[in-house]
Amino acid sequence: MPSAAQSVSSSSLELLTIYEVSKILGSSLDLEQTLREVLRALSYQLQMHRGRVYIQGEDGALRLVAAQGLPKDSPAQAIDYNQDEGISGRILKTGMPAVVPNLAEEPLFNNRSGGRDDLDEQVASLVGVPIKAAGAVIGVLTIDRISDDGPSGHFGSDVRFLTMVANLIGQTVRLHRTVAEERRFMMRETFRVQKELRPVVAPVNDVVCTSPNMVDVLAQLHRVAPFKSTVLIRGESGTGKELIARAIHNLSPRKDAPFIRVNCAALPESLLESELFGHEKGSFTGAQKDHKGRFELASGGTLFLDEIGDISSNFQAKLLRVLQEQEFERVGGSKTIKTDVRLICATNLNLEEAVGHGKFRADLYFRINVVTIHLPPLRERRGDIAMLAKHFVTKFGRDNGMNLDIDHDALEVLNRCTWPGNVRELENCIERAATQCRNGTIRVPDLSCSMNLCNSSVLFQYRTMGAAVGGLAPSMSGTATNPSVPPPGNPVPGRPHPSAIPPAMANPANGAANGAPNGAQWPACASGCGAGPLPVCGASKPLPPSAISPLPTPQPAMSAPAALSAPAPQPTAAGPDLPLDEPESGPLRDRLVWAMERTGWVQAKAARLLGMTTRQVSYALRKYNIEIKRF
Numbered sequence: 001m002p003s004a005a006q007s008v009s010s011s012s013l014e015l016l017t018i019y020e021v022s023k024i025l026g027s028s029l030d031l032e033q034t035l036r037e038v039l040r041a042l043s044y045q046l047q048m049h050r051g052r053v054y055i056q057g058e059d060g061a062l063r064l065v066a067a068q069g070l071p072k073d074s075p076a077q078a079i080d081y082n083q084d085e086g087i088s089g090r091i092l093k094t095g096m097p098a099v100v101p102n103l104a105e106e107p108l109f110n111n112r113s114g115g116r117d118d119l120d121e122q123v124a125s126l127v128g129v130p131i132k133a134a135g136a137v138i139g140v141l142t143i144d145r146i147s148d149d150g151p152s153g154h155f156g157s158d159v160r161f162l163t164m165v166a167n168l169i170g171q172t173v174r175l176h177r178t179v180a181e182e183r184r185f186m187m188r189e190t191f192r193v194q195k196e197l198r199p200v201v202a203p204v205n206d207v208v209c210t211s212p213n214m215v216d217v218l219a220q221l222h223r224v225a226p227f228k229s230t231v232l233i234r235g236e237s238g239t240g241k242e243l244i245a246r247a248i249h250n251l252s253p254r255k256d257a258p259f260i261r262v263n264c265a266a267l268p269e270s271l272l273e274s275e276l277f278g279h280e281k282g283s284f285t286g287a288q289k290d291h292k293g294r295f296e297l298a299s300g301g302t303l304f305l306d307e308i309g310d311i312s313s314n315f316q317a318k319l320l321r322v323l324q325e326q327e328f329e330r331v332g333g334s335k336t337i338k339t340d341v342r343l344i345c346a347t348n349l350n351l352e353e354a355v356g357h358g359k360f361r362a363d364l365y366f367r368i369n370v371v372t373i374h375l376p377p378l379r380e381r382r383g384d385i386a387m388l389a390k391h392f393v394t395k396f397g398r399d400n401g402m403n404l405d406i407d408h409d410a411l412e413v414l415n416r417c418t419w420p421g422n423v424r425e426l427e428n429c430i431e432r433a434a435t436q437c438r439n440g441t442i443r444v445p446d447l448s449c450s451m452n453l454c455n456s457s458v459l460f461q462y463r464t465m466g467a468a469v470g471g472l473a474p475s476m477s478g479t480a481t482n483p484s485v486p487p488p489g490n491p492v493p494g495r496p497h498p499s500a501i502p503p504a505m506a507n508p509a510n511g512a513a514n515g516a517p518n519g520a521q522w523p524a525c526a527s528g529c530g531a532g533p534l535p536v537c538g539a540s541k542p543l544p545p546s547a548i549s550p551l552p553t554p555q556p557a558m559s560a561p562a563a564l565s566a567p568a569p570q571p572t573a574a575g576p577d578l579p580l581d582e583p584e585s586g587p588l589r590d591r592l593v594w595a596m597e598r599t600g601w602v603q604a605k606a607a608r609l610l611g612m613t614t615r616q617v618s619y620a621l622r623k624y625n626i627e628i629k630r631f
Helices: 004-025 031-046 086-094 156-196 212-224 241-251 269-277 313-325 351-356 362-368 382-399 408-415 422-436 456-464 561-565 588-598 603-610 614-623
Strands: 049-056 062-067 098-100 123-133 136-147 231-234 259-263 302-306 327-329 336-338 342-347 371-374
Touching (some): 031 049, 031 156, 049 086, 062 086, 086 098, 086 123, 123 156, 212 371, 241 302, 241 342, 259 269, 313 362, 382 408, 408 422, 588 603, 588 614, 603 614
Parallel strands (some): 302 342
Antiparallel strands (some): 049 062, 049 136, 123 136
């Protein structure tokens, strides 16, 4: 029997070990490292050899997470144990401690974890207790007692002591699991919130977009709106520059002050000066009273100067002083007027090129180019086309008191267009199709390209060649992005530019190659949306070739003066089968009568001879009051 002194000494040692274990468990967030330190303390303080800690996973399997006394090359860490397997599995299943006085004689012992190959030389006893947390068994703690004299038979104190250690381990494991679960929950919530708030930008009225480049524009808009800095909005015509300017004003502290807009390209220089700066009574003929200019009217608010790249050089110098000093004099007046105006400018021109050619003052360029916002063309934000089309369909239906919709095939056709006129062209296309649709749904045959009434592809080719077309500035990209439109080449003197001719007219044989019957040519599709032998644009039958008169060949911006002054050659619109006796020069009426007589007054044949559509021939016959002969 152990003496009282030995019992007191053993109790003190166990109390000290419990103290050390509690400190170890609270010292680190690394659970596996902490459990290994606990087993090391048990081995050092109480000579408990070969300790192991098993934790049950989410799948119910028992895994070894910490061990003391195993060989370095032991594969025990990768082994899973079932609930009914071995001594540890029985402890996990029953939730009761287990003592094995001699492992060599235990039939449940399988030594899967290794490290017990010396059982023939010494007696090893195993003491195992369940690890519990909140009343549930979550793992198993086992230790070995090594003795040369055989099992002692007194394991009650070891069971009680290991049960206390197992309880501490159970609380630590539960705490780690709770922290890990809360961390996963917080990460999921953070990800969800970030996903919902990813467009940190608030929606802007009438700005419909989801494409990343437009979301970046809106984010930049929100960042710049609170300040007074001058903003230069750049982009092709029809991209919504005025809409962005108004959004900047509405998001700024000046939203309750006036928002005044001026189109600089629509006013001559003399009238523009009077409109911006105002004039005094009697300063010129017709000035019957004092007139406040736009700078004066916009004081405290925002002044939007659209098409600023089109103002004259003389007026640029006058505008520069106002921007620098925030003061001006009215036309015919001598009193200096102070103003507090936030300036927003917009242009579709390449200002850097204009500065290089001396058409735009460099000092004015640097004054207005403080914060630049680039609006991408519609062809570079194709993800917004369908959404914009639906928005315009809803707007048209609301304005006209009708329920209107657009089908998926029509949206696919719109998505393939190049849209040289950008959002404005898309809105007009939707409005035009809405007036032609039946049963309240816009379908492919209702689109202009299906009726061969859209020449946007030709305009797009000219813009990508560096020429301004009808008020549309040259494309800033400089190269065509539509795969159906061939890239422009170098023009040959005395020969029409290849990109000035629609693809269906440039190659007479492409109609047959594309599957058109009798060599008929497919019309040039609107904006290159891909109309061809397949009825993607609503055309179920091939149409006669459209006689689109090519625009004058645009000259490169840096070409020689001689090339600029050379007249643009006019290509002949006649087809390859045109007889030599056609009156090529002369009134259209004579040519029309000649073609009708040669073809037996068949309008379709006459249209092919003249390189026109049947619709154009029919209209010309009615216009010139030509009586159609019947045979």
